[in-house]
Amino acid sequence: MDSITVFAPATVANVACGFDIFGFAVDNPGDQITLTLRDEPGVRITDIIGDEGRLPREASRNTAGIAIQTYLKHINRTDVGLDVVLHKQMPLGSGLGSSAASAVAGVYAVNELLGRPLPTIKLLPFAMEGERIACGSAHADNVGPSLLGGFVVVRSYHPLDVIRIDTPANLFCTLVHPDIEVNTKDARFILKNEVSLKNTITQMGNVAGLIAGLMTPDYDLISRSLVDVIIEPVRAILIPEFNEAKQAALENGALGCSISGSGPSMFALSRDAQTAEQVGAAMQHAFLSVGITSEAYVSKINREGPKVLSGEPVVQ
Amino acid sequence: MDSITVFAPATVANVACGFDIFGFAVDNPGDQITLTLRDEPGVRITDIIGDEGRLPREASRNTAGIAIQTYLKHINRTDVGLDVVLHKQMPLGSGLGSSAASAVAGVYAVNELLGRPLPTIKLLPFAMEGERIACGSAHADNVGPSLLGGFVVVRSYHPLDVIRIDTPANLFCTLVHPDIEVNTKDARFILKNEVSLKNTITQMGNVAGLIAGLMTPDYDLISRSLVDVIIEPVRAILIPEFNEAKQAALENGALGCSISGSGPSMFALSRDAQTAEQVGAAMQHAFLSVGITSEAYVSKINREGPKVLSGEPVVQ
Numbered sequence: 001m002d003s004i005t006v007f008a009p010a011t012v013a014n015v016a017c018g019f020d021i022f023g024f025a026v027d028n029p030g031d032q033i034t035l036t037l038r039d040e041p042g043v044r045i046t047d048i049i050g051d052e053g054r055l056p057r058e059a060s061r062n063t064a065g066i067a068i069q070t071y072l073k074h075i076n077r078t079d080v081g082l083d084v085v086l087h088k089q090m091p092l093g094s095g096l097g098s099s100a101a102s103a104v105a106g107v108y109a110v111n112e113l114l115g116r117p118l119p120t121i122k123l124l125p126f127a128m129e130g131e132r133i134a135c136g137s138a139h140a141d142n143v144g145p146s147l148l149g150g151f152v153v154v155r156s157y158h159p160l161d162v163i164r165i166d167t168p169a170n171l172f173c174t175l176v177h178p179d180i181e182v183n184t185k186d187a188r189f190i191l192k193n194e195v196s197l198k199n200t201i202t203q204m205g206n207v208a209g210l211i212a213g214l215m216t217p218d219y220d221l222i223s224r225s226l227v228d229v230i231i232e233p234v235r236a237i238l239i240p241e242f243n244e245a246k247q248a249a250l251e252n253g254a255l256g257c258s259i260s261g262s263g264p265s266m267f268a269l270s271r272d273a274q275t276a277e278q279v280g281a282a283m284q285h286a287f288l289s290v291g292i293t294s295e296a297y298v299s300k301i302n303r304e305g306p307k308v309l310s311g312e313p314v315v316q
Numbered sequence: 317m318d319s320i321t322v323f324a325p326a327t328v329a330n331v332a333c334g335f336d337i338f339g340f341a342v343d344n345p346g347d348q349i350t351l352t353l354r355d356e357p358g359v360r361i362t363d364i365i366g367d368e369g370r371l372p373r374e375a376s377r378n379t380a381g382i383a384i385q386t387y388l389k390h391i392n393r394t395d396v397g398l399d400v401v402l403h404k405q406m407p408l409g410s411g412l413g414s415s416a417a418s419a420v421a422g423v424y425a426v427n428e429l430l431g432r433p434l435p436t437i438k439l440l441p442f443a444m445e446g447e448r449i450a451c452g453s454a455h456a457d458n459v460g461p462s463l464l465g466g467f468v469v470v471r472s473y474h475p476l477d478v479i480r481i482d483t484p485a486n487l488f489c490t491l492v493h494p495d496i497e498v499n500t501k502d503a504r505f506i507l508k509n510e511v512s513l514k515n516t517i518t519q520m521g522n523v524a525g526l527i528a529g530l531m532t533p534d535y536d537l538i539s540r541s542l543v544d545v546i547i548e549p550v551r552a553i554l555i556p557e558f559n560e561a562k563q564a565a566l567e568n569g570a571l572g573c574s575i576s577g578s579g580p581s582m583f584a585l586s587r588d589a590q591t592a593e594q595v596g597a598a599m600q601h602a603f604l605s606v607g608i609t610s611e612a613y614v615s616k617i618n619r620e621g622p623k624v625l626s627g628e629p630v631v632q
Binding site (some may be wrong): 017018019020021022117138153155156161163165191192194195196197198200201203204205206207208209210211212215216224225230233306 | 333334335336337338354469470471472477479481507508509510511512513514515517518519520521522523524525526528531532537540541546
């Protein structure tokens with residue numbers, strides 16, 4: 001086969017208490033990418049479906065394109081020629097790790113297509129280059145979980161230290177994307193550069209509690225720890241009806257609820273699929289009560305990372 | 317039997333990255349307390365050994381005394397009469413949780429002596445009252461691990477939420493107490509009330525990494541996570557030769573090394589007893605090079621909490 005199609009999952013970064021260090025992947029939504037080998041060297045984006053024309057078609061300016069190019073350069077295979085078709089299956093700029101999913105799908109796909117010259121964990125820096133193009137910084141809290149699956153801690157960037165945490169088998173995520181725009185740069189700009197020592201201590205307690213809750217597993221501890229006293233109180237003002245939607249999630253049985261990434265999407269975690277569905281409906285209802293439509297996605301926490309949908313690796 | 321002797325372990329609070337939220341217990345040193353029932357109601361401290369006369373003999377002003385009194389009041393047993401002999405087996409005001417060990421030993425002993433009317437976890441608030449007398453605040457990061465054993469996270473005070481984390485079977489602690497005095501109030505006073513968001517993120521990453529490292533267990537991750545960018549850089553200036561002693565610990569194979577509680581004692585963690593011994597000798601040598609004598613203690617992380625040394629419970 002000279003073609004491969006790969007799915008890479010959407011991701012929730014920050015996860016309440018873990019600003020810039022936590023992220024997890026979901027089974028739905030996610031992006032698909034199809035790579036086809038061709039004779040002429042170089043990476044060419046031949047089509048992007050589902051972005052309403054908003055993403056760059058030039059490979060070196062596209063998050064998936066740059067990830068693939070950086071990877072090929074690293075393994076000294078700039079002789080490879082690839083046609084890329086990107087199928088966006090989630091809203092852009094929504095806080096769901098859209099750019100990360102594309103970058104991860106791209107770099108995972110090319111590595112599979114070439115017979116897996118690198119182990120998966122080694123693909124992370126190339127996917128992070130995709131993030132650099134998309135967001136201006138090579139952050140890992142979306143590409144980490146999209147690539148590795150599960151729940152990920154970015155302990156450090158210098159040196160890069162990304163740790164995968166096992167999650168309970170039954171942990172369901174509700175994502176609700178209200179149809180409003182939040183500029184990621186605004187979302188970062190409004191944060192204060194200083195945090196009180198008191199709030200730092202509270203947040204550290206929740207960070208420790210969430211990791212212990214996931215690893216034990218202890219759902220009540222997960223629930224008690226899904227609290228953000230630093231970022232959420234500031235960013236929530238950018239999301240109309242945030243408090244009402246969160247309240248609706250908790251009243252309908254969610255373990256916790258907060259902003260997904262820098263928003264405007266929100267996430268909630270639940271112990272079973274039915275609760276997660278109810279939570280989604282209640283959150284959508286809260287938004288709709290002020291005339292804001294939304295999309296809801298319910299799925300398990302993804303524990304596998306990217307998935308080959310069709311095509312066989314070419315051993316070269 | 318109308319008498320009981322109990323040992324309660326010393327503790328290391330903060331544990332590098334976990335200011336005010338982490339603590340763990342050690343097998344050595346620790347305090348011993350002997351309680352003897354007598355007819356006349358009330359708690360009377362009949363002797364304190366090893367404190368050089370520095371601790372209050374009046375029960376209501378003594379950390380063990382007040383813990384026992386508060387407990388007896390709570391279970392409506394102020395009719396009980398007790399003679400208390402406290403055997404201090406560690407330096408006072410040293411950052412080793414001396415007051416916590418006494419309070420825990422006292423309240424654990426009286427609960428055993430009376431036939432265990434309360435489960436161990438319920439004894440925590442009474443031991444915390446002992447800390448209030450000793451330190452001015454009812455903190456739990458020493459009494460928590462002394463009472464429960466192992467590694468403890470104080471996730472929250474309102475409501476009190478103390479979580480016990482399993483530690484690897486082979487984790488050894490070196491404690492070195494340099495013979496200098498650090499006033500705990502000074503140690504808190506010099507801390508800044510504000511932390512940069514950047515340092516908060518770094519510290520949260522290490523908090524998450526340490527919990528994941530302990531629970532996995534992953535010794536390398538424990539080692540990488542035993543880093544404190546907030547408190548240690550400020551408090552280290554109160555401990556002469558801190559940097560040299562820490563460097564000596566790391567060069568001799570310690571996984572990590574930092575201040576124990578608010579100092580001046582220092583702790584280091586190691587994977588085996590021989591390394592922990594070498595680390596202790598190297599740290600003592602560093603202090604001695606500037607004329608500071610010290611005591612060193614090497615033991616496993618305590619995983620059991622208090623221990624009855626003699627005497628049988630009286631079922632009443």
